[in-house]
Amino acid sequence: MSLLLDNQFIELPPDKAIxxxxxxxxxxxxxxxxxxxxPNVFSVIKSDINGNIxxxxxxxxxxxxxxxxxxxxVEAEREAHAAEWPKVGATLAxxxxxxxxxxxxxxxxxxxxxxxxxxxxxLIRVNVTKAYEQALKKYHxxxxxxxFHVALLAAPxxxxxxxxxxxxEEVKEExxxxxxxxxxVNYTATVDAIYEMYTNLNAELDYTV
Amino acid sequence: MSLLLDNQFIELPPDKAIxxxxxxxxxxxxxxxxxxxxPNVFSVIKSDINGNIxxxxxxxxxxxxxxxxxxxxVEAEREAHAAEWPKVGATLAxxxxxxxxxxxxxxxxxxxxxxxxxxxxxLIRVNVTKAYEQALKKYHxxxxxxxFHVALLAAPxxxxxxxxxxxxEEVKEExxxxxxxxxxVNYTATVDAIYEMYTNLNAELDYTV
Ligand SMILES: CCCCCCCCCCCCC/C=C/[C@@H](O)[C@H](CO[C@@H]1O[C@H](CO)[C@H](O)[C@H](OS(=O)(=O)O)[C@H]1O)NC(=O)CCCCCCCCCCC
Ligand SMILES: CCCCCCCCCCCCC/C=C/[C@@H](O)[C@H](CO[C@@H]1O[C@H](CO)[C@H](O)[C@H](OS(=O)(=O)O)[C@H]1O)NC(=O)CCCCCCCCCCC
Numbered sequence: 001m002s003l004l005l006d007n008q009f010i011e012l013p014p015d016k017a018i019x020x021x022x023x024x025x026x027x028x029x030x031x032x033x034x035x036x037x038x039p040n041v042f043s044v045i046k047s048d049i050n051g052n053i054x055x056x057x058x059x060x061x062x063x064x065x066x067x068x069x070x071x072x073x074v075e076a077e078r079e080a081h082a083a084e085w086p087k088v089g090a091t092l093a094x095x096x097x098x099x100x101x102x103x104x105x106x107x108x109x110x111x112x113x114x115x116x117x118x119x120x121x122x123l124i125r126v127n128v129t130k131a132y133e134q135a136l137k138k139y140h141x142x143x144x145x146x147x148f149h150v151a152l153l154a155a156p157x158x159x160x161x162x163x164x165x166x167x168x169e170e171v172k173e174e175x176x177x178x179x180x181x182x183x184x185v186n187y188t189a190t191v192d193a194i195y196e197m198y199t200n201l202n203a204e205l206d207y208t209v
Numbered sequence: 210m211s212l213l214l215d216n217q218f219i220e221l222p223p224d225k226a227i228x229x230x231x232x233x234x235x236x237x238x239x240x241x242x243x244x245x246x247x248p249n250v251f252s253v254i255k256s257d258i259n260g261n262i263x264x265x266x267x268x269x270x271x272x273x274x275x276x277x278x279x280x281x282x283v284e285a286e287r288e289a290h291a292a293e294w295p296k297v298g299a300t301l302a303x304x305x306x307x308x309x310x311x312x313x314x315x316x317x318x319x320x321x322x323x324x325x326x327x328x329x330x331x332l333i334r335v336n337v338t339k340a341y342e343q344a345l346k347k348y349h350x351x352x353x354x355x356x357f358h359v360a361l362l363a364a365p366x367x368x369x370x371x372x373x374x375x376x377x378e379e380v381k382e383e384x385x386x387x388x389x390x391x392x393x394v395n396y397t398a399t400v401d402a403i404y405e406m407y408t409n410l411n412a413e414l415d416y417t418v
Pocket of ligand 2: 040041042044045136144147148151253254257258260261262264298301302305306308309312337345353356357360361364418
């Protein structure tokens with residue numbers, strides 16, 4: 001279970017400000033999550049998410065003292081790039097990153113809740129599809145939606161997926177899910193806080209790719 | 210027509226050694242070729258090809274005097290990474306890059322030769338499919354092959370494609386194709402020379418992604 005537990009998200013402070021450095025540390029382990037999905041198809045998603053993280057990190061490192069929280073970055077970019085904002089810089093990268101994070105959250109939550117296709121209990125397609133429909137579908141044009149449906153065929157078996165989450169250790173499904181649930185506490189709170197911030201700052205866009 | 214003509218490949222010397230710097234200069238304009246394909250779907254391919262170029266450039270810049278030709282790089286990596294070679298470094302990046310370059314070559318050649326679907330003369334699907342089958346298909350597993358068939362639906366109209374090749378200038382199809390033919394002379398020779406080098410050095414792999 002180390003992949004998840006090694007990289008716990010921290011509990012949010014009462015004002016829900018997300019510390020940029022700690023957030024970047026935590027999400028930087030996410031791209032390797034996609035390696036456990038097996039086929040190379042997912043390397044494309046891995047590098048998209050990785051690109052988001054690098055973009056945010058690039059901005060942060062220019063002035064760590066100024067960009068203590070993620071909101072500091074988004075607000076500074078709103079000042080600096082009034083014309084293009086929010087389709088610019090780390091604001092855009094975080095807009096997309098949060099959708100990938102939400103996708104992962106819903107997928108894990110659905111597994112933790114025991115949602116499954118009774119006819120194919122070892123497939124995770126219902127869980128992946130739920131995550132896709134809630135987190136990403138509306139931002140994808142019909143071509144990318146069709147590509148998603150093809151890629152879905154490459155989704156790993158549940159047993160392999162849980163094993164990979166546990167870094168290859170054989171753990172009982174129920175033990176793994178206990179750890180997933182515990183991981184989800186701060187993770188979900190962090191993702192929620194980013195969504196809230198985008199709503200509050202009017203930084204959300206709904207164009208499709 | 211400037212996208213192509215601005216970035217002519219140079220004529221190869223008699224020994225067919227490909228000058229690394231001139232090659233990198235010429236191919237560095239290729240990724241923007243994919244912008245003219247319109248939908249964001251192709252940004253994925255653009256960044257794959259761009260990654261290949263950056264990988265090769267990274268090696269080259271470590272010692273430009275040592276890596277004058279592409280073959281110098283591939284041979285040096287064969288020495289340095291005997292165990293993993295050729296699935297390593299710039300050797301791997303160039304292995305894949307040459308396939309993308311071949312894809313483009315066959316696509317342009319097919320257009321220049323006037324190959325078309327008589328029922329849909331303004332579509333380029335027959336040309337794209339020919340290029341795919343000859344350059345890439347055998348290196349793709351069935352999932353990626355299926356994704357290709359979906360992505361094909363996003364291929365631009367011939368008129369838009371030729372216009373984009375001409376950087377948005379309205380040119381007559383025949384004028385554009387004259388320029389394409391002229392571009393293809395040194396371009397094809399360069400791509401052929403890279404393939405020959407991979408054969409001669411036994412550097413080619415045929416695993417699928
Ligand atoms: C030769 C064969 C031909 C093949 C042609 C194939 C083309 C295939 C294209 C498939 C799409 C792959 C997924 C990537 C989609 C991306 O296009 C989107 C938007 O991506 C964003 O775009 C922005 C500009 O609009 C900025 O560039 C962002 O970058 S910025 O940092 O620069 O600001 C960038 O992330 N990201 C997304 O939709 C996010 C995707 C998250 C995925 C979450 C997991 C899903 C798991 C599914 C499991 C079944
Ligand atoms: C949320 C939605 C879910 C979606 C999930 C979607 C996933 C979509 C995946 C689609 C595949 C996109 C194309 C990319 C394919 C790439 O996987 C391959 C191999 O890529 C190589 O792999 C190596 C390791 O094996 C190294 O990493 C190379 O990198 S290295 O530099 O590090 O060594 C890398 O280029 N390149 C290729 O096949 C080359 C492709 C060239 C394309 C030429 C033009 C085609 C135009 C088609 C027009 C119709």
